[in-house]
Amino acid sequence: MTADQDNALGIYISIPFCRSKCTYCNFASGVYPASEHARYVGRLVGDLESAGVWAGQINVNLPRRVDSVYLGGGTPSLLAPDLIDHLFTTIRANFHFDVDAEVTVECAPGQIADETLDALVAAGVNRVSLGVQSFIDREAQSSGRLHSRAIVEDDLRRLRAAGIRNINLDLIAGLAGQTFASWQESLDALIGAGVPHASVYMLEVDEDSRLGREMLAGGVRYHAELVPNDDAIARMYTQAIDSLATAGLAQYEISNFCLPGFASRHNLRYWQRRPYLGLGLDASSMLRAPRSSRAEIPNVLRATTSDDLTAYLGASQPLETTWHSPASQLEEAWFLGLRLNAGVRVADLQSEFGLSAVTPALEVVSRLAEEGLLLSEGGVVRLTARGQLLSNDVFQEFLGLANVAELVPQQMRS
Ligand code: SF4
Structure with a gap:
């Protein structure tokens, strides 16, 4: 699924x-x-x-x-x-x-x-x-x-x-x-x-x-x-x-x-980017809108609540919301998916985000594989044992990639 x-x-x-x-x-x-x-x-x-x-x-x-x-x-x-x-x-x-x-x-x-x-x-x-x-x-x-x-x-x-x-x-x-x-x-x-x-x-x-x-x-x-x-x-x-x-x-x-x-x-x-509703202090939600026929329209909503108890109890709106651009969804797909030992299936990302959007990340994967931080086999990318210890450094490499940036249409905040 x-x-x-x-x-x-x-x-x-x-x-x-x-x-x-x-x-x-x-x-x-x-x-x-x-x-x-x-x-x-x-x-x-x-x-x-x-x-x-x-x-x-x-x-x-x-x-x-x-x-x-x-x-x-x-x-x-x-x-x-x-x-x-x-x-x-x-x-x-x-x-x-x-x-x-x-x-x-x-x-x-x-x-x-x-x-x-x-x-x-x-x-x-x-x-x-x-x-x-x-x-x-x-x-x-x-x-x-x-x-x-x-x-x-x-x-x-x-x-x-x-x-x-x-x-x-x-x-x-x-x-x-x-x-x-x-x-x-x-x-x-x-x-x-x-x-x-x-x-x-x-x-x-x-x-x-x-x-x-x-x-x-x-x-x-x-x-x-x-x-x-x-x-x-x-x-x-x-x-x-x-x-x-x-x-x-x-x-x-x-x-x-x-x-x-x-x-x-x-x-x-959380790691498979499947929907969840988070309520209470300092909680976050991830929900999806019906997919638009235009791939560049953001369809993933991230919502967070206050981390201050008095503010949370007094807030009139339950959640602060941010629509995630396809670019930031793709970044998340990498760094959430790489947390799992099952890794990231490149073909899944290509079918969700498009071939050209994923290509710059593949260059990063090759470089990090040479450095011993990632393993890329059979179309699946995983962290190595060393990559798990340095995971935050690895995830950083998937932020702000050039072709991905071209996909960024807008961010809406309510
Ligand atoms: S103080 Fe923090 S770590 Fe300790 S029980 Fe409470 S939430 Fe958990």
């Missing part, structure tokens, strides 16, 4: 509430009183109910058939059971779930109350993503997490007892105090947990987290001086790919690994 033929939707809902703020966190999330939770869910309910009218007004397809829902954050498991029920009742009243729809909720270990777990199961949640980050207690706790390995193991037992077996565990390579031995211990614990999916991220150092700011300033708060260097983090990432592969958890995306058949259906939507 091509992206254009997709008649199902994924729904992402951001729940930006956390019990405490992790030192490395660069998400729009925070610690808010429970009274804000109800107000926030009230706003989400309004946005869900008005999404169809909004889509009609700006002439984008909003499929009512839903095959994936993802509650991320933040820590959605902090919502009270009645709010979880209200949210899912509203989603189901406005959209039609496939019988096998994947319904994921992100949870923090030790922060899933029994009654919340009951409410999640009753709402149809069948997949949980647990933010473990490290199985080494001192590493988890020094980064602001509130759990221990024993708590993670207890949560896994409770989730399975509740019937949820499709579980993802997140790990971060590069936490303060992490060594190759302790990293291997976390990987072994994840493998021993027998989960079908794992996400492994390399620590991001930027000004959007307390730890990142401290590292950039050369300070020692949050154990910044104990964060492994870039080379060590890159070796840890490679160590993860090898260890997880040996255990049958094959890499299918730069940061994601799974047993056969357990790739995240929802997250695949």
Whole structure:
């Protein structure tokens, strides 16, 4: 199925509430009183109910058939059971779930109350993503997490007892105090947990987290001086790919690994450029308009919401929207597709964007293949292992290519 033929939707809902703020966190999330939770869910309910009218007004397809829902954050498991029920009742009243729809909720270990777990199961949640980050207690706790390995193991037992077996565990390579031995211990614990999916991220150092700011300033708060260097983090990432592969958890995306058949259906939507509606704080959507007979007319809408909670709650319009030109769609097709181990099929891009639009990128592919960053075989282009480590540099090469620029017709912003 091509992206254009997709008649199902994924729904992402951001729940930006956390019990405490992790030192490395660069998400729009925070610690808010429970009274804000109800107000926030009230706003989400309004946005869900008005999404169809909004889509009609700006002439984008909003499929009512839903095959994936993802509650991320933040820590959605902090919502009270009645709010979880209200949210899912509203989603189901406005959209039609496939019988096998994947319904994921992100949870923090030790922060899933029994009654919340009951409410999640009753709402149809069948997949949980647990933010473990490290199985080494001192590493988890020094980064602001509130759990221990024993708590993670207890949560896994409770989730399975509740019937949820499709579980993802997140790990971060590069936490303060992490060594190759302790990293291997976390990987072994994840493998021993027998989960079908794992996400492994390399620590991001930027000004959007307390730890990142401290590292950039050369300070020692949050154990910044104990964060492994870039080379060590890159070796840890490679160590993860090898260890997880040996255990049958094959890499299918730069940061994601799974047993056969357990790739995240929802997250695949992002990389395959298939439509999704994102609601809540700092969420984004990708929706398609009916295709025009003129190929140069933009037909992909990207929509984002505010990352400021007060602004989001007070905004009259749910979404800020930008129509993406064919040129920027083609750029995205390269750098989102290259994230996947399956790679990019050149013939697919040529049929979607035209032969001449793709040609300049093929010269880039040849050059990066010579540099060992890409592999081009049988009409499919993939990142090499080195390319995955330097992926942002690779993606940069696909921006602003000459012939692509000729396709740029306009950008509209409302
Ligand atoms: S639980 Fe997640 S969203 Fe919340 S502060 Fe920690 S990393 Fe950020």
